[in-house]
Amino acid sequence: MAQIAKKTKRYPSDLTDEELEQIAPLMPRPGRRGRPREVDFREVINAVRYLVRAGCGWRMLPIHFGPWQTAYGWFRELARRFLFQTIHDVALMLDRERSGREASPTAGVIDSQSVKAPQAETRGYDAGKKIVGRKRHIAVDTDERLLMVNLTTADISDSAGAQAILDGIRKRWPWVKHLFADSAYDRLKLIDKAAYLVFVVEIIRRSDD
Structure with a gap:
């Protein structure tokens, strides 16, 4: 982080030149007609990264990023x-290649995490964890890189939340065929849906060892 901070203009969350060069080909191209585009996409991305890192709201963005309405509007677009x-997804595949793996994963792990969310508009009670809040249903590859996340209220069961994860993985990561999960996912509806989507879900049970 110290090395990154030295290369940025104002905040540690700002894009470095190297990071900008990597994502520049993915940014929208200006239209051939109409007024020339005045927005600086680097500043839009910087604003989003600052907001996520600082945990503030759009209206609290520093003035260096320009009007917050502009940043928010382009964020939505x-x-x-x-x-x-x-x-x-591109960063994940490049990182897999750097570690000597195939770009697209073929196996993953699914799990969930219930967290307190006092400011959330909708919450639920997870009786198992005794938590009132939200639940993150997560899929990672076997090296723990994030593939998918589905956010629900905490009262949604692991198997029910995982069904949306299966749909998302099939669309974004078509080469994934094998998923590992704990006994909370050993439910008939989930296994049936996994089979329909051509997944193999292997339940790893806890043992005394």
Whole structure:
């Protein structure tokens, strides 16, 4: 982080020149007609990274990023174009190749985590964890890189939340065929859906060893 901070203009969350060079080909091209585009996409991405890192709201963005309405508007547009999802997936595949793996994973692990969410508009009670809040249903590859995440209220069961994960993986990571899970996912509906989507779900049970 110290090395990154030295290369940035104002905040540690700002894009470095190297990072900008990597994502520049994925940014929207200006239209051939109409007014020239005035927005600096580097500043839009910097604003999003600052907001995520600082945990603040859009209205609290520093003035260096320009009007918050502009940053928010372009954030919604870029999200609609799946830009952030694309950046994530490309970065994941490049990282797998750097570690000597195939770019696209063929196996993954699914699990969930219930967390307190006092500010959330909708929450649920996880009786097993005794937590009122939200639940993250997560799939990672076998090296723990994030593949998919599905956010629900905490009262949604692991197997029910995982069904949305299966749909997402089949669309984004078509080479994944094998999934590992704990006994909470050993449910008939989930196993049936996995078989329909051509997944093999292997249940890893806890043992005394």
